[in-house]
Amino acid sequence: MRRPPVAVVVLAALAIAFFAVPLVGLLQRAPWSELAGDLTDPVVRDALRLSLVCSVGATALAFVLGLPLAWVLARAQVPGRRFVRALVLLPMVLPPVVGGVALLLAFGRRGLVGQHLDQWFDVRLPFTTWGAILAEAFVAMPFFVIVVEAGLRSLDRRYEEAASALGAGRFTTFRRVVLPLIAPSLVAGAALTWARALGEFGATILFAGNLQGKTQTMPLAIYVELQTNLGGAIALSLVLLAVSIVVLVSLRDRWFPA
């Protein structure tokens, strides 16, 4: 093999450094000996707990709403399917802050839907934990839908036909044949969704605010702590970094082939 040009090698090395140096910076400043203390700080503990609650909640919401949506996109002959898919994909490229503004205008107390939720059901979503869950789901659910839809599409229809020829109704077929066979897609979709929800910042802070113990998740706490308690911010960053690495490693064969 010919050796690559020197200039290319230098630029590539620069790119590697660009990715690596910030990580080194974070790890090198990590107060390893005080990490335990930093992680038990009340603000940090609240953020850890809330992040877990909200990201798991958003992932659960993705399961409940996203699985039927993925099924419809993969299997049903719905009009405007291309449009629906584009709509679902939009939050993946939309700046999350814009998503937060849009959520506020839709589900805020004066919003399109929010005013009725407030008047009729006495339900207010902004600046609540439910709001944070909603904001994270808005941004993260597309990952679940796209991955699961792809899984359903690649599933050989004959397994479903075989199940029905054996007397299994649609629900039994779905539960005993389809779900187990798309399990890898469900796991991958859920992991990506959860990781994305965990890191969500813009939509959450706009729609749910930044209330400690209520809507202040880890990314929001990092933003605040950076100014007053650098140790806490670094500790939280390390937690998120560790989670990201775990997700990356667990999905590597499926999404990042060597």
Place this chain on the structure above:
Amino acid sequence: MTLEARVRVDLGTLAIDAAIDTDAGQTVVLLGPNGAGKTTVLRVLAGLRALDAGRVAVDGRVLDDPVAGLFTPTEQRPIGFVFQDYALFPHLSALENVAFGLRARGVGKGDARRRAAAWLDRVGVAASAGARPGSLSGGQAQRVALARALVLDPRVLLLDEPLAALDAGARIDTRRELRRHLAEHQGVRVVVTHDPVDAMTLGDRVVVLEAGHVVQAGPLDELRERPRSRYVADLVGVNLYRGRADGSRIRLPGQGDLVAAGHATGDVFAVVHPRAVALHRRQPEGTPRNVLAGSVEHLDVEGDRVRVIVGGAVPVTAEVTPAAVAELQLTAGAPVWASVKATEISVYPA
């Protein structure tokens, strides 16, 4: 038990219009070239595809009739289906695959597993009960698929190319066993295949489907003796001619005619078995009424015989011994005369 079906489906590129009527205790083979619509017909019987027109009834109960607005979904039909490459559930063991249908029909877990195990034993794969389909050989997978369909004791058993996915070695054994299991099954059996050997081994009756239409249906012997299409004639390995009879003379389209014993009139088929065709290097003189000039197109060696395909005004295939081929120095392109006695030609109305 009976199956009555008139299947009319428009696939766009192929319009299917085929009738299949059969009783329990016999195996109907749906035979035809690839793309004839055989699998579609089978899928219609299973309810995996709806009819465009026609009717499907089992034991007089209508399962599909678009005019009457009736359609019974697959899972409610009394059928068993063996798919071409079996479609065994990859996430379940062989035993769980066979137990699946029983479980879906509300049989308790223990009972379902016992019955599934008994069937795996019956088809000879009890040792693989715990294995996933991915680790089964083709022959084993075929047996598991058969057990999975038969454990439900379906009134109508449908098999789509049950042997096509097997290699030559596994095929012979599996075919023989399949024949035995089909014979033991009490219901209606319909087998789709494109392989004449499968059809001869498994079928009691054969329905020949070409381009969506039934060209011939009947017992195997009838197919052999009175083929009604080029495809069937090629399958059973005879020379088939279609022409207009006037007394003993049969005028073929194009030039040339044949002389047969007996008298007939109108459109007829004429069949000549290749065994009854003699070849000569010089124009023969003798009793045979039919002497056809041509040249050797090619030779197919089949065991201890050679089929010599002779092209000419009236093309004909002759079956001779390798010794005769050597002695007459028959090679591709060699001019030959073929002779057939009038009494060796069987004639029947078209």
